[in-house]
Amino acid sequence: MPIDQFNIAAIQMVSTEQVSVNLEKVEELVIVAINQGAQMVVLPENFVMMAPHRSLILAAAEKENDGLVQTFLGHLAKKYSIWLVAGSLAIQSDVENKVYAACLVYDSNGYQVARYNKLHLYDVDLPEAKERYRESDTFMSGSDLVVVETPFGKMGLSICYDLRFPELYRQLMLMGAEFIVVPSAFTEKTGKKHWSLLCRARAVENSCYLIAPNQGGLHTNGRQTYGHSLVVDPWGEILVEAGKGACVVLATLKKSRLKQIRKTFPAINHTRFSFNLMRE
Numbered sequence: 114m115p116i117d118q119f120n121i122a123a124i125q126m127v128s129t130e131q132v133s134v135n136l137e138k139v140e141e142l143v144i145v146a147i148n149q150g151a152q153m154v155v156l157p158e159n160f161v162m163m164a165p166h167r168s169l170i171l172a173a174a175e176k177e178n179d180g181l182v183q184t185f186l187g188h189l190a191k192k193y194s195i196w197l198v199a200g201s202l203a204i205q206s207d208v209e210n211k212v213y214a215a216c217l218v219y220d221s222n223g224y225q226v227a228r229y230n231k232l233h234l235y236d237v238d239l240p241e242a243k244e245r246y247r248e249s250d251t252f253m254s255g256s257d258l259v260v261v262e263t264p265f266g267k268m269g270l271s272i273c274y275d276l277r278f279p280e281l282y283r284q285l286m287l288m289g290a291e292f293i294v295v296p297s298a299f300t301e302k303t304g305k306k307h308w309s310l311l312c313r314a315r316a317v318e319n320s321c322y323l324i325a326p327n328q329g330g331l332h333t334n335g336r337q338t339y340g341h342s343l344v345v346d347p348w349g350e351i352l353v354e355a356g357k358g359a360c361v362v363l364a365t366l367k368k369s370r371l372k373q374i375r376k377t378f379p380a381i382n383h384t385r386f387s388f389n390l391m392r393e
Contacts, residue, residue, distance in 0.1 A: 118367040119265040121153045121292075122146035125342040125355045125362070127330035128163040132173060135161055136185055138359060145361045147193050153265065156200040157326040157342070158214070158273045158298040165334035167251040174203035174212040178225060183217065191223030196263060200296030200326065201231065201272050203252075211253045216270050216296060218261055229270035230255025233278055239302055248274075260288040266368055269293035269321075276325075277307075282315045286381065291371055292322035299327055304339020309351070316345040320375045322366050329357050347374045 124142045128135045139160060146154050161182055164170045175183055182202055190197040197219040204215040218227040232255045234248040258281070259270045269290030275281055276295050285293055293315070299308050308327070316323040322345065329340020343354040344364035352364040375381065 116265055117369050118365050119152045120150045120363055120365050121155065121265075121324055121344065122149065122151035122361050122363045123324050123326035123342045123344060123353075123355075124154060124156050124160075125326055125329045125340060125358070125360050126157050126160055127332060127338070127359055128157075128159055128161070128328060129333045130162055130164050130169060132162055132182070136182070140189060142359060142361055143189060143193060143195070143197075146363060147195065149361065149363045151195060151361075151363055153196040153198070153263070155198040155294050155296060155324050155326050157328050158201040158296045159328060160200045160296075161202045163298070163328070163332040163334050163336060170203050170251055171210060171212060174205045176205050177228075183225070186217065186219055187223040187225065189223075190219035190221060194221045196221055196265075198268075198270075198294050198296065204228075204230075206253045208253060210251075212251065213255060214248070214252050214272060216272055216294075218268075218270070220263075227259055227261040227270065229259040229272070230257070231272040231275065232256070232258075232281065233274045235274040239300070241302070244300065244302065258284055258288065260285055260290050265366070266291040271295045273297040273299065276311045276315060279315065279318060282319050282321075286319035286321055290319075290321060291368065292324060292366055293319075294324045294326075297325060297327045299339045301337040301339050304341065308339055308341055309343070309354075312343060312345050313349045313351070316347060317349040320347045320371065320378070320381050322346055322371065324364075327355075329355065329359070347371050 269285030328338035
């Protein structure tokens with residue numbers, strides 16, 4: 114029998130540069146989520162490490178389907194019988210000194226069933242905050258869109274800076290996505306102005322649920338992230354929202370709610386523009 118509703122948890126962290134410390138925190142928060150009834154858990158971007166230097170990211174990068182972190186994630190999903198969306202971690206590429214920021218999905222048996230490489234890399238300057246970011250110095254851009262079949266419906270994958278590109282989310286919706294995850298590490302500066310606005314806009318534009326776990330606090334590398342992890346419904350209503358610090362927020366997603374909105378307010382069927390799918 115098809116599942117009409119399920120519980121999904123967005124985990125907010127304040128990751129350090131120490132992998133072992135971060136993984137201990139991940140399991141601690143997953144247990145909290147399980148105790149609240151979570152069937153799927155979504156981790157934030159950079160949950161493994163918020164590194165002060167690119168050399169640490171490169172050193173910690175794992176081979177595909179091989180490494181301490183990936184083994185840990187599989188065991189965690191199986192141990193607690195949950196679907197686990199591992200926000201982002203560094204996976205080695207074929208290019209020297211470049212890695213992918215990969216979002217990995219594990220089923221309740223602990224098998225990795227999907228991988229999405231971050232498409233849009235955060236290369237921006239924030240002069241007022243005296244901040245400069247150049248993800249392309251370390252990371253390779255991905256090329257494929259990913260929608261995953263789950264027992265709870267079709268899930269689209271995205272990461273952080275992707276949130277600013279509405280065409281990506283429209284493509285995911287056209288590929289069948291009913292809910293979309295956007296694990297993030299939004300800065301304090303940009304988060305105050307744009308985080309909630311962008312999350313709600315992407316949900317409303319595509320009449321879908323959006324799950325957005327964020328990093329949320331002052332990190333040991335000096336970076337400050339915004340927090341306010343949230344879950345938005347297809348009508349743009351914020352179902353749950355965190356504050357600052359490490360925590361869990363949980364919401365119930367209802368497929369009947371999504372179908373009702375798409376039927377009674379079918380804006381996604383009224384577009385006058387055509388879209389070419391990047392990947393069938």
